[in-house]
Amino acid sequence: MTSSMRAGLITLLTIAFIAPAAMANERFTASAIQDEIIGKRIYLAVPFGGEFPLNYRPNGQVDGSGEALGLGRFAKPNDKGRWWINGDRLCQQFTSWYKGAPMCFELIRTGDKRLKWIRDNGQTGTARIGNSI
Numbered sequence: 001m002t003s004s005m006r007a008g009l010i011t012l013l014t015i016a017f018i019a020p021a022a023m024a025n026e027r028f029t030a031s032a033i034q035d036e037i038i039g040k041r042i043y044l045a046v047p048f049g050g051e052f053p054l055n056y057r058p059n060g061q062v063d064g065s066g067e068a069l070g071l072g073r074f075a076k077p078n079d080k081g082r083w084w085i086n087g088d089r090l091c092q093q094f095t096s097w098y099k100g101a102p103m104c105f106e107l108i109r110t111g112d113k114r115l116k117w118i119r120d121n122g123q124t125g126t127a128r129i130g131n132s133i
Contacts, residue, residue, distance in 0.1 A: 028107035028115070030085045037090060037107070038083075041130035044117075055133045056083055062092050089120075 028036070039058050043051035054064040063080035081094035091104040106118045113129045 024109060024111055026109045027088065028090075028109065029088050033085055033088070033090050033107065036129060039132050041133050043128045043130055045126045045128075051128070053130070056090075057133065060084065062094070064097075 038056050040056060042054045042056060044054065046052050052064065052066055054062055056062050060082050061080060062083040064078070066077045079094045079097045081092055081097075081100075083090065083092045085091070086104055089104040089106055091102060093100060093102040104120045108116045108118070110116050110126070114126065115129065116124060116126050118124050
């Protein structure tokens with residue numbers, strides 16, 4: 001292998017390993033939300049284990065089900081509402097959950113298909129991006 005080939009290979013490997021790390025802790029923009037969140041099932045991590053799925057449908061509807069987590073004992077297990085993008089934040093409003101109050105989230109990439117969310121009231125959590133719905 002020539003020295004120029006070796007330098008090219010080192011550059012390629014550097015890009016392959018550093019680029020994903022550079023993307024971590026990057027705030028989602030409005031276009032990234034549209035491209036990477038909308039049309040997907042997002043799994044919110046819950047404090048005692050498990051995941052809570054939310055479906056961000058391309059038609060502006062968001063829906064979710066907490067039945068697998070047993071939420072029917074405590075609250076309405078299924079709900080739906082609408083989503084929209086305001087600046088670089090994903091916003092949503094459900095029919096019943098959270099008393100129907102609108103809320104917005106800043107999304108920060110923490111890894112491949114992983115994110116941290118920060119709600120406009122300061123609450124935080126993590127989630128993973130699932131497959132298309």
